[in-house]
Amino acid sequence: xxxCVVNISEGRRLDLLDQLSTSAGDSLRDRHAxxxxxxxxxxxxxxxxxxxxxxxxxxxxxxQSLDLxxxxxxxxxxxxxxxxxxxxxxxxxxxRAVALRDETAAWLAxxxxxxxxxxxxxxxxxxxxxxxxxxxxxxxxSPDHGPEVPDVRWGASALGARSVLVAWNLWVLGISHDEGxxxxxxxxxxxxxxxxxxxxxxxxxxxxxxxxxxxxxxxLYDEVAYLVARGAIDHAxxxxxxxxxxxxxxxxxxxxxxxxxYEKTIEARLA
Numbered sequence: 001x002x003x004c005v006v007n008i009s010e011g012r013r014l015d016l017l018d019q020l021s022t023s024a025g026d027s028l029r030d031r032h033a034x035x036x037x038x039x040x041x042x043x044x045x046x047x048x049x050x051x052x053x054x055x056x057x058x059x060x061x062x063x064q065s066l067d068l069x070x071x072x073x074x075x076x077x078x079x080x081x082x083x084x085x086x087x088x089x090x091x092x093x094x095x096r097a098v099a100l101r102d103e104t105a106a107w108l109a110x111x112x113x114x115x116x117x118x119x120x121x122x123x124x125x126x127x128x129x130x131x132x133x134x135x136x137x138x139x140x141x142s143p144d145h146g147p148e149v150p151d152v153r154w155g156a157s158a159l160g161a162r163s164v165l166v167a168w169n170l171w172v173l174g175i176s177h178d179e180g181x182x183x184x185x186x187x188x189x190x191x192x193x194x195x196x197x198x199x200x201x202x203x204x205x206x207x208x209x210x211x212x213x214x215x216x217x218x219x220l221y222d223e224v225a226y227l228v229a230r231g232a233i234d235h236a237x238x239x240x241x242x243x244x245x246x247x248x249x250x251x252x253x254x255x256x257x258x259x260x261x262y263e264k265t266i267e268a269r270l271a
Contacts, residue, residue: 002097003087003164003266004055005240006042008062009080011035016065023061027054029269032239036199039082041167043240045089045270048096055084055104063112068155078137079155081114083130085162089266094121098161105159109146114154116145120161131193133158166209166246167239168217168259170224171202174231180205183227191215202234212246217258235259241266 011033027044059081066080088097098121105116117133150156180196180203187194191211197204236259244265
């Protein structure tokens with residue numbers, strides 16, 4: 001079983017998102033859309049061949065329907081089909097996830113003439129992170145596949161192979177955007193990536209938990225609560241799905257506070 005988390009630069013037109021969901025077939029297990037970010041996260045999980053088919057179908061539908069020229073949103077992006085990581089749910093299958101990434105990257109570059117940047121394990125044995133791609137794309141990094149310049153309509157795409165992570169947001173009241181950025185910076189470490197966005201009256205602190213069994217949501221919730229002395233956490237939000245093993249490390253009495261539930265686990269959606 002493999003997961004593919006397709007991040008698409010569209011989060012407002014629900015009728016179009018419904019069409020894209022249909023194109024993802026029976027691999028689709030979750031869709032999270034955000035109006036302010038103008039971004040949607042489609043979580044696809046299936047065996048290798050049906051996942052490969054459904055990812056290509058969703059990618060094709062997104063590229064045929066969307067144009068980056070029309071896009072406005074607070075989340076950083078460089079493409080319509082912005083970020084597409086492949087994940088082996090059994091770590092023993094990690095090399096096959098890399099192969100899925102590479103096959104999909106070559107197909108996108110050939111079929112759509114789309115510039116593709118790879119992250120995760122590379123052919124030379126080195127590794128590249130998604131932040132590396134965001135910092136270096138078309139500056140210090142050339143595309144691994146496709147043209148050397150962004151497509152005028154679609155931009156470029158980052159395709160990855162990685163371990164399971166948890167995407168999770170905290171919505172905070174009573175602090176400034178600068179304070180939010182300082183908090184996000186202070187909480188970054190090897191196991192945690194963090195950004196801050198101003199969304200209306202809220203400051204959203206957005207996390208990617210790279211090693212969620214080491215640093216889980218409750219740890220970050222408590223750290224943020226300590227740091228926002230002049231503000232308060234309004235609510236927490238899970239983006240996509242969480243492995244049951246990670247959920248079980250969190251005190252069940254706090255699941256609601258943390259925006260978690262069994263229904264939002266990978267295992268529940270596969271049952």
